Amino acid sequence: MRLNKVAKSLVVAIPMFALAACGSTSTADADSQQTNQVADNNDTVVTAPVVKELTPAEKQRLVLQELRKEHIIYFDFDTANVSSTFASLLDSHAEYLRNNAGANVLVEGHADERGTPEYNIALGERRAKAVERYLEGLGVNASQIETVSYGEEKPLDNSGTESGFSQNRRAVLVY
Amino acid sequence: MKFIPKLLCICGALFSLSSHAALDIVITEGVDSARKVAVVPFKWLGTGPRPESITNVIASDLRFSGRFSPTAVFSMPQSPSTAQEIDYSAWLPTQIEAIVVGTIKPYTQGRYIVGFELIDVLRAQMTGGQAQMLNGGQLVVSNDHILDSRETVITAQEFRQYGHRISDIVYEKLTGDRGAFRTKIAYVLVDRSNPKYKYRLMIADFDGHNETEILRSKEPLMSPSWSPDGTKLAYASFENKRQQIFVQDIYTQRREKVSSYKGINSAPKWSPDGQSLALVLSKDGNPDVYTLHLATKRLVRITKNRAIDTEPSWSADGKYLLFTSERGGKPQIYQVNLQSRRITRVTFEGEMNLGGSYIPKNDQIVVVNRTRGKYHIAKQALKSGSMQVLTKTRLDESPSVAPNGSMVIYGTTHRGKQVLGLVSIDGRFKARLPVSEGEVKAPAWSPFIF
Numbered sequence: 001m002r003l004n005k006v007a008k009s010l011v012v013a014i015p016m017f018a019l020a021a022c023g024s025t026s027t028a029d030a031d032s033q034q035t036n037q038v039a040d041n042n043d044t045v046v047t048a049p050v051v052k053e054l055t056p057a058e059k060q061r062l063v064l065q066e067l068r069k070e071h072i073i074y075f076d077f078d079t080a081n082v083s084s085t086f087a088s089l090l091d092s093h094a095e096y097l098r099n100n101a102g103a104n105v106l107v108e109g110h111a112d113e114r115g116t117p118e119y120n121i122a123l124g125e126r127r128a129k130a131v132e133r134y135l136e137g138l139g140v141n142a143s144q145i146e147t148v149s150y151g152e153e154k155p156l157d158n159s160g161t162e163s164g165f166s167q168n169r170r171a172v173l174v175y
Numbered sequence: 176m177k178f179i180p181k182l183l184c185i186c187g188a189l190f191s192l193s194s195h196a197a198l199d200i201v202i203t204e205g206v207d208s209a210r211k212v213a214v215v216p217f218k219w220l221g222t223g224p225r226p227e228s229i230t231n232v233i234a235s236d237l238r239f240s241g242r243f244s245p246t247a248v249f250s251m252p253q254s255p256s257t258a259q260e261i262d263y264s265a266w267l268p269t270q271i272e273a274i275v276v277g278t279i280k281p282y283t284q285g286r287y288i289v290g291f292e293l294i295d296v297l298r299a300q301m302t303g304g305q306a307q308m309l310n311g312g313q314l315v316v317s318n319d320h321i322l323d324s325r326e327t328v329i330t331a332q333e334f335r336q337y338g339h340r341i342s343d344i345v346y347e348k349l350t351g352d353r354g355a356f357r358t359k360i361a362y363v364l365v366d367r368s369n370p371k372y373k374y375r376l377m378i379a380d381f382d383g384h385n386e387t388e389i390l391r392s393k394e395p396l397m398s399p400s401w402s403p404d405g406t407k408l409a410y411a412s413f414e415n416k417r418q419q420i421f422v423q424d425i426y427t428q429r430r431e432k433v434s435s436y437k438g439i440n441s442a443p444k445w446s447p448d449g450q451s452l453a454l455v456l457s458k459d460g461n462p463d464v465y466t467l468h469l470a471t472k473r474l475v476r477i478t479k480n481r482a483i484d485t486e487p488s489w490s491a492d493g494k495y496l497l498f499t500s501e502r503g504g505k506p507q508i509y510q511v512n513l514q515s516r517r518i519t520r521v522t523f524e525g526e527m528n529l530g531g532s533y534i535p536k537n538d539q540i541v542v543v544n545r546t547r548g549k550y551h552i553a554k555q556a557l558k559s560g561s562m563q564v565l566t567k568t569r570l571d572e573s574p575s576v577a578p579n580g581s582m583v584i585y586g587t588t589h590r591g592k593q594v595l596g597l598v599s600i601d602g603r604f605k606a607r608l609p610v611s612e613g614e615v616k617a618p619a620w621s622p623f624i625f
C-alpha cells in the first residue's frame with residue numbers, strides 16, 4: 001500500500017515537473033520515467049495520465065509565472081554594474097522577450113536611502129538603464145523595454161541597516 | 176480572535192486622527208554662548224481662564240534661531256508686565272540683555288488686546304530708564320531703553336501667529352536681521368501603513384504647527400519647491416507611474432503638469448524671479464540640468480555631460496546655479512554661471528557632497544557631506560572652501576535654508592524613522608521634529624510670506 005501511495009504521488013508530481021520544465025528543457029526524460037513507474041505497480045488496473053498539450057498562450061503564461069519569481073537584480077553601493085550572479089536570471093528574461101515579441105517589460109530602478117533623494121533618482125535610472133542595455137545585448141528589441149526610476153522612494157526594507165540597504169539597491173523587472 | 180487585529184487597527188486609526196500636529200519639537204542640543212533674554216509670561220488682565228500662552232511661542236522661536244537663550248520663568252527675579260515695573264537692579268546679576276513684557280486684555284467677544292514692550296536691559300541699567308533728550312527745546316525722558324512697544328487686537332485663533340510676529344520684531348531689533356518666524360515649511364509625509372494614499376504633501380508653520388494637507392497620492396511625491404511669492408509649490412509626482420513635475424497653487428488648488436519628458440523629471444527649483452524652474456531631465460541620455468520658462472514653456476539645457484548632473488539650486492540674484500555632478504568621479508557640488516555657462520567645482524572636502532544650496536545674503540552654501548560613510552549637513556564658505564559640519568544625526572539629506580539664513584531644516588533618520596531636523600546656521604542649536612504617524616521627508620522652507 002505504501003508503495004501505491006508513493007506511486008500515486010509520483011503520478012501527480014511528475015507531470016507538474018514536466019509542466020514547469022517545458023519552457024526550457026525537453027520533457028522526454030520525464031515522460032519515460034513516468035511510464036516505468038506505472039508499469040512497476042501491482043494493481044490490477046492502472047490509469048495513466050496524458051500530459052495535455054499546452055497552447056502557446058498557456059506556455060507563455062507558465063514561463064512568465066516562473067520569470068516573476070526571479071525578477072530582481074541587486075547592486076553594490078553607488079554602482080550600476082550588473083553582477084554576473086544575475087546572468088542566468090537575465091538570460092531567461094531575455095529568452096522570453098525574444099520569443100514573445102509582443103511582450104513588454106518595465107525595468108524599475110531603485111536606490112538605498114543613503115545620499116539625497118534627487119541623486120538617488122539619477123542612480124536608480126542608471127541601474128534601470130544598465131539592465132535595459134544588458135537585455136538589449138542579449139537580443140531583446142529596445143521597443144519592448146521601458147524604464148522608470150523610483151530612487152529611494154520605494155524601499156523593500158525599511159530597517160535602515162546594511163542588509164536593508166542591500167535589499168533596496170535593485171532593479172525590478174515588471175511585466 | 177480573528178477580528179481583534181482589525182479592532183486594533185481601528186483604534187490605532189482613531190488615535191492617530193485625534194493626536195494633534197504631527198510635528199512636535201524635541202530639543203536635542205542647546206546653545207551655551209547665545210545671548211540671554213527673558214520673555215516674561217504676559218499678564219492676563221481679564222476674568223476667567225487665560226487664553227493660550229503667547230510667550231511660549233516667542234521663547235521657543237528665539238531659542239530655535241540659535242542666537243538667543245530665553246531664561247526659564249522660574250529663574251526670573253520678578254514678573255513685570257510693563258517697563259515701569261522692572262527693577263533693573265534685580266535683573267543685573269542675571270546677565271539678561273533684553274526683556275519682553277506684555278499684557279493680554281479681553282476686548283469684544285473672542286477678541287483680545289495684546290500689548291508688549293521690548294526692553295534693552297543694559298541701556299536701562301546705564302540710564303536708570305531716565306535718559307533724556309531735547310525735544311522742541313525741552314528736555315524729556317527719551318525712553319530709549321524701550322526698543323519697541325505695540326498694542327494690537329487679535330482673535331483667539333491668532334495667538335500663535337501673533338507670537339511669531341512679536342518674535343520677528345524682537346529678532347530684528349536685537350540682531351538687525353529680518354526674522355523668519357512667520358514662514359512655512361512644505362514636506363512629504365509617507366505613511367506606509369495607509370492602504371490607499373501612502374504619500375501626502377503637507378505644509379505647516381516653520382515650527383510644525385498648523386499642519387495642512389494639500390495633496391495625497393498613491394504614488395511617491397518628491398522635491399517640493401516654493402514659488403518666491405509663497406503661493407505655489409512645484410514638486411515631482413509619480414501619479415502616472417512615471418516621474419513628472421507639477422505646479423500647484425496652495426490656495427486655489429489649481430494644478431498644472433509642467434514637465435513630462437521621457438526619463439526622469441526631477442528636482443524642480445523655482446527661480447528667484449518666479450518665472451522659471453531649474454529642473455533635471457534625462458531625455459537626452461542622462462540626467463542634466465535645464466531651465467524651463469513657465470509661461471512660454473521654453474526649455475534651455477544648462478549642463479551637457481555624460482555623468483549625473485542633478486539638484487540645481489539658484490543664487491539669490493538668479494545668475495548662478497549650484498548643482499551636484501559626478502563628472503569628477505564621485506558626486507560633488509559645482510557652480511554654473513548662467514550667462515557665461517562657465518562651470519567651477521565648489522566642494523572638495525569629504526568623499527561626496529550633494530544637495531547644495533546658497534545661504535541667503537552670505538557667501539556660503541549648505542550641503543550634504545559624506546565623510547567616512549556618514550552623511551551630515553555641512554556649510555562651506557564659497558571662496559575659502561572651509562567646511563563646517565553642522566549636524567550629528569544619521570543619514571541627513573534635503574537641507575533647506577530659512578529665507579533669512581538663520582536656520583536649516585533637513586531630513587534625517589531617528590530610530591529607523593525618517594524625521595525632520597532643525598539646526599541653527601552656526602550649528603549650535605539642534606532640534607528634532609518627530610512625527611506620530613508615518614515618516615517625514617523632503618522639507619522645503621518657504622520664502623518670507625508677510
